[in-house]
Amino acid sequence: MQELSLNIMDIAQNSIVAGATLITIHAACHGDRLAVEISDNGKGMSEEQLAHVTDPFFTTRTTRKVGLGVPLFKMQAELTGGMFSIDSQTGIGTHLKAEFVTSHVDMIPLGDLNQTILLLITCNPDLDFVFIHDTDETTFTLDTRELREVLGGEVPLNDPAVTQWIREALEEGESRC
Amino acid sequence: MKSLAELQAIREKARQQISVREESDDNIRVLVGMATCGIAAGARPVLTAIMDEISKRGLKNVTVTQTGCIGICQFEPVVEVVAPGENKVTYVKMTAEKAVRMVNDHLVNGNVVSEYTIGANAK
Ligand SMILES: Nc1ncnc2c1ncn2[C@@H]1O[C@H](COP(=O)(O)OP(=O)(O)O)[C@@H](O)[C@H]1O
Numbered sequence: 001m002q003e004l005s006l007n008i009m010d011i012a013q014n015s016i017v018a019g020a021t022l023i024t025i026h027a028a029c030h031g032d033r034l035a036v037e038i039s040d041n042g043k044g045m046s047e048e049q050l051a052h053v054t055d056p057f058f059t060t061r062t063t064r065k066v067g068l069g070v071p072l073f074k075m076q077a078e079l080t081g082g083m084f085s086i087d088s089q090t091g092i093g094t095h096l097k098a099e100f101v102t103s104h105v106d107m108i109p110l111g112d113l114n115q116t117i118l119l120l121i122t123c124n125p126d127l128d129f130v131f132i133h134d135t136d137e138t139t140f141t142l143d144t145r146e147l148r149e150v151l152g153g154e155v156p157l158n159d160p161a162v163t164q165w166i167r168e169a170l171e172e173g174e175s176r177c
Numbered sequence: 178m179k180s181l182a183e184l185q186a187i188r189e190k191a192r193q194q195i196s197v198r199e200e201s202d203d204n205i206r207v208l209v210g211m212a213t214c215g216i217a218a219g220a221r222p223v224l225t226a227i228m229d230e231i232s233k234r235g236l237k238n239v240t241v242t243q244t245g246c247i248g249i250c251q252f253e254p255v256v257e258v259v260a261p262g263e264n265k266v267t268y269v270k271m272t273a274e275k276a277v278r279m280v281n282d283h284l285v286n287g288n289v290v291s292e293y294t295i296g297a298n299a300k
């Protein structure tokens with residue numbers, strides 16, 4: 001992947017496939033550390049699945065033998081001298097955390113995280129997303145449950161006017177690492 | 178921070194319009210492969226271009242969804258179009274530019290862009 005925001009999109013797809021209705025994406029930039037946490041309330045993984053999930057030769061899907069999304073994300077964090085952890089419980093959900101050392105030569109850019117978030121929201125208008133991006137100075141939060149409350153079930157989150165509002169909100173909140 | 182009052186206004190406005198969003202059976206489905214291989218090959222800008230063009234054209238009868246790996250990683254980014262009464266069309270090695278043309282030629286005007294399809298690309 002050329003941008004971490006693409007990995008984040010990929011990891012969030014796992015949550016969607018796992019039937020999550022609420023997905024939280026938290027990016028925190030402090031000093032030369034970037035921490036990315038993704039949690040969901042999807043179907044979760046068994047202990048055995050979890051033990052294998054960072055192993056590229058494990059996947060529960062039968063159409064393709066190799067799942068690469070999680071191992072790739074882990075590798076990208078560890079290459080920078082950062083760390084990676086994942087925990088999951090069946091019926092409860094999954095939580096994943098990757099920490100990057102941004103000053104490391106092997107750090108790939110975070111990239112266009114706003115584009116990832118906007119697509120996740122507008123392509124999955126029935127799911128809820130919480131996006132938190134914080135730096136030393138600022139904290140930005142977008143919670144689709146709040147938007148949904150104002151829109152009152154009459155206007156979907158992928159309505160063009162709403163999409164435009166979300167796009168502008170994300171741009172205002174833009175805080176690069 | 179953008180105000181939630183603006184969202185409230187969007188809701189009021191929508192309420193005043195007669196809903197044309199009825200579920201009709203001329204609904205076209207567009208599926209974009211968003212598995213790891215698709216994303217790595219550039220599916221995100223393709224998806225963004227499709228969403229933007231659809232909203233620019235005001236197309237109401239198109240639903241865009243993401244799918245997992247279609248199993249043809251070497252052809253990613255892959256976009257499938259399922260229109261009622263038509264065979265499924267599989268577009269391969271898509272880019273944002275190709276996607277814009279696909280929306281206009283195929284979704285708006287009903288003409289498949291043959292040169293982007295898997296048939297024209299699998300030798
Ligand atoms: N958030 C999640 N919830 C439930 N299962 C997950 C989650 N993330 C990953 N998995 C499981 O781990 C497997 C491997 O994930 P991944 O490395 O992204 O490869 P792939 O998605 O291509 O299978 C998935 O197929 C799924 O069974």
Ligand SMILES: [Mg+2]
Nearest residue numbers: 010014069213
């Ligand atoms: Mg995956």
